[in-house]
Amino acid sequence: xxxxxxxxxxxxxxxxxxxxxxxxxxxxxxxxxxxxxxxxxxxxxxxxxxxxxxxxxxxxxxxxxxxxxxxxxxxxxxxxxxxxxxxxxxxxxxxxxxxxxxxxxxxxxxxxxxxxxxxxxxxxxxxxxxxxxxxxxxxxxxxxxxxxxxxxxxxxxxxxxxxxxxxxxxxxxxxxxxxxxxxxxxxxxxxxxxxxxxxxxxxxxxxxxxxxxxxxxxxxxxxxxxxxxxxxx
Amino acid sequence: xxxxxxxxxxxxxxxxxxxxxxxxxxxxxxxxxxxxxxxxxxxxxxxxxxxxxxxxxxxxxxxxxxxxxxxxxxxxxxxxxxxxxxxxxxxxxxxxxxxxxxxxxxxxxxxxxxxxxxxxxxxxxxxxxxxxxxxxxxxxxxxxxxxxxxxxxxxxxxxxxxxxxxxxxxxxxxxxxxxxxxxxxxxxxxxxxxxxxxxxxxxxxxxxxxxxxxxxxxxxxxxxxxxxxxxxxxxxxxxxxxxxxxxxxxxxxxxxxxxxxxxxxxxxxxxxxxxxxxxxxxxxxxxxxxxxxxxxxxxxxxxxxxxxxxxxxxxxxxxxxxxxxxxxxxxxxxxxxxxxxxxxxxxxxxxxxxxxxxxxxxxxxxxxxxxxxxxxxxx
Numbered sequence: 001x002x003x004x005x006x007x008x009x010x011x012x013x014x015x016x017x018x019x020x021x022x023x024x025x026x027x028x029x030x031x032x033x034x035x036x037x038x039x040x041x042x043x044x045x046x047x048x049x050x051x052x053x054x055x056x057x058x059x060x061x062x063x064x065x066x067x068x069x070x071x072x073x074x075x076x077x078x079x080x081x082x083x084x085x086x087x088x089x090x091x092x093x094x095x096x097x098x099x100x101x102x103x104x105x106x107x108x109x110x111x112x113x114x115x116x117x118x119x120x121x122x123x124x125x126x127x128x129x130x131x132x133x134x135x136x137x138x139x140x141x142x143x144x145x146x147x148x149x150x151x152x153x154x155x156x157x158x159x160x161x162x163x164x165x166x167x168x169x170x171x172x173x174x175x176x177x178x179x180x181x182x183x184x185x186x187x188x189x190x191x192x193x194x195x196x197x198x199x200x201x202x203x204x205x206x207x208x209x210x211x212x213x214x215x216x217x218x219x220x221x222x223x224x225x226x227x228x229x230x231x232x233x
Numbered sequence: 234x235x236x237x238x239x240x241x242x243x244x245x246x247x248x249x250x251x252x253x254x255x256x257x258x259x260x261x262x263x264x265x266x267x268x269x270x271x272x273x274x275x276x277x278x279x280x281x282x283x284x285x286x287x288x289x290x291x292x293x294x295x296x297x298x299x300x301x302x303x304x305x306x307x308x309x310x311x312x313x314x315x316x317x318x319x320x321x322x323x324x325x326x327x328x329x330x331x332x333x334x335x336x337x338x339x340x341x342x343x344x345x346x347x348x349x350x351x352x353x354x355x356x357x358x359x360x361x362x363x364x365x366x367x368x369x370x371x372x373x374x375x376x377x378x379x380x381x382x383x384x385x386x387x388x389x390x391x392x393x394x395x396x397x398x399x400x401x402x403x404x405x406x407x408x409x410x411x412x413x414x415x416x417x418x419x420x421x422x423x424x425x426x427x428x429x430x431x432x433x434x435x436x437x438x439x440x441x442x443x444x445x446x447x448x449x450x451x452x453x454x455x456x457x458x459x460x461x462x463x464x465x466x467x468x469x470x471x472x473x474x475x476x477x478x479x480x481x482x483x484x485x486x487x488x489x490x491x492x493x494x495x496x497x498x499x500x501x502x503x504x505x506x507x508x509x510x511x512x513x514x515x516x517x518x519x520x521x522x523x524x525x526x527x528x529x530x531x532x533x534x535x536x537x538x539x540x541x542x543x544x545x546x547x548x549x550x551x552x553x554x555x556x557x558x559x560x561x562x563x564x565x566x567x568x569x570x571x572x573x574x575x576x577x578x579x580x581x582x583x584x585x586x587x588x589x590x591x592x593x594x595x596x597x598x599x600x601x602x603x604x605x606x607x608x609x610x611x612x
Binding site for chain 1: 234236237240241243244245518519521522523524525526527528529530531532605606607
């Protein structure tokens with residue numbers, strides 16, 4: 001993933017607020033990159049633009065050598081479905097579906113039958129230790145289990161890039177650690193790039209690289225060990 | 234994604250049932266009220282439609298509909314018979330009379346006097362007794378609803394003696410006649426008897442029923458009779474529609490039924506649209522997640538339309554089922570005789586429900602289309 005000179009202005013009534021001031025950022029495969037910064041600094045906006053969910057006011061984003069900022073709405077959706085996996089802070093699971101069916105959504109959206117997609121999703125759920133919960137609905141799962149279902153949903157279609165927005169924010173320390181270990185393992189595959197947006201300093205030591213952001217700008221990088229020390233200081 | 238859409242819909246049982254019941258109620262209200270209205274309007278012309286042997290009805294020029302009578306002189310029957318293209322022409326008496334049952338009950342009735350020879354104008358089905366007995370002196374035939382009205386709860390029976398304008402007459406037959414708009418019992422006798430039973434009047438010929446000769450179009454014959462005699466002549470279809478139109482234009486019945494049907498449509502549309510809108514609104518975050526994951530707007534459109542289609546079809550089936558059940562349960566109630574659920578009402582209500590669901594799904598889908606999928610990144 002490569003963002004070049006990304007600017008984002010939000011219109012609010014007659015006035016305009018610039019939240020990103022020409023951001024350049026490259027995310028490499030085989031690494032877990034952590035994007036950190038205080039609340040409101042523009043992390044989630046940058047994440048939305050880098051995944052084609054939001055359009056930048058200026059600048060370009062390439063993902064796997066495709067300039068996604070020049071794609072049309074439906075093309076962006078198809079690109080996301082094929083190449084990106086998402087993990088949200090609030091899980092965003094469908095309450096009427098079982099864990100396996102929830103994890104199967106990207107495959108179903110791609111045209112697979114729900115039964116076949118759920119069968120494949122059960123394999124992914126097994127990989128992350130959720131096999132016995134595959135037929136449970138979200139209201140029968142704990143927060144950590146729901147987040148692991150969301151991880152399975154992000155992995156089921158074997159995307160090249162996994163983006164996570166505050167994946168541990170709603171979890172206790174132990175559960176958050178387990179979730180980060182899974183993401184760490186995913187990132188160890190050289191074919192995968194993992195980008196995690198977080199302001200939870202407990203997860204710094206899982207990163208290969210930490211990018212800091214403030215006031216809509218990339219302000220620098222921290223090395224993980226130093227960040228981890230800082231977190232425990 | 235169809236199965237996912239259905240699971241989303243069925244997953245929220247309370248809203249799903251609310252939607253189905255809302256549509257069902259609207260369907261029931263619209264189909265039942267329209268059926269009653271059509272049944273009522275059909276009653277205004279039922280006695281015309283029962284006389285299938287006659288092609289043309291001839292009447293006084295001032296008559297506007299079936300129940301507004303102004304009799305013609307008896308000579309007019311001969312004048313009509315003299316018009317070229319008339320195969321046959323017979324008299325028909327229609328008027329009100331009062332009968333007194335042997336129990337002393339007084340009851341106003343519609344008295345029909347049929348041609349003595351042919352009995353043209355008789356009801357389509359004889360349930361009990363014989364039509365030939367009507368040719369006996371002081372003989373009367375009554376319709377089933379009238380029998381049930383005068384002698385409620387008693388089995389149908391011929392041979393009863395009643396008085397009509399102080400003349401003793403015998404009920405010799407019971408017929409199944411289409412119910413008239415005025416809910417009085419209908420009794421039939423011969424034309425000559427009807428003239429005897431009713432008080433003396435200068436003119437008593439209510440209608441002349443005419444059969445067109447072979448190859449003569451009834452509408453053309455009606456025009457010819459009108460031109461030659463100065464009387465009003467209409468084909469039975471024209472006369473039936475004129476009677477229906479009179480009630481539609483001159484009474485508050487269509488307005489009242491129209492208001493009920495419109496209210497049914499509006500209430501149904503409001504309940505269904507609002508519930509469906511709230512259902513989609515509450516799932517907005519889920520739709521946002523689906524959009525972020527890569528589900529296209531077109532796929533989401535199909536999901537919402539499928540959900541609308543399912544609740545629409547189920548609600549409609551429930552409503553039409555309840556309406557059918559209502560008319561089936563009341564099929565033997567004399568006051569509701571002739572009120573049925575017609576296929577045209579079934580189709581029309583289906584169209585109305587389709588409009589309601591289209592409106593509901595369009596209102597909701599707009600919200601999904603403009604939804605920024607970045608909503609899923611907000612905590």
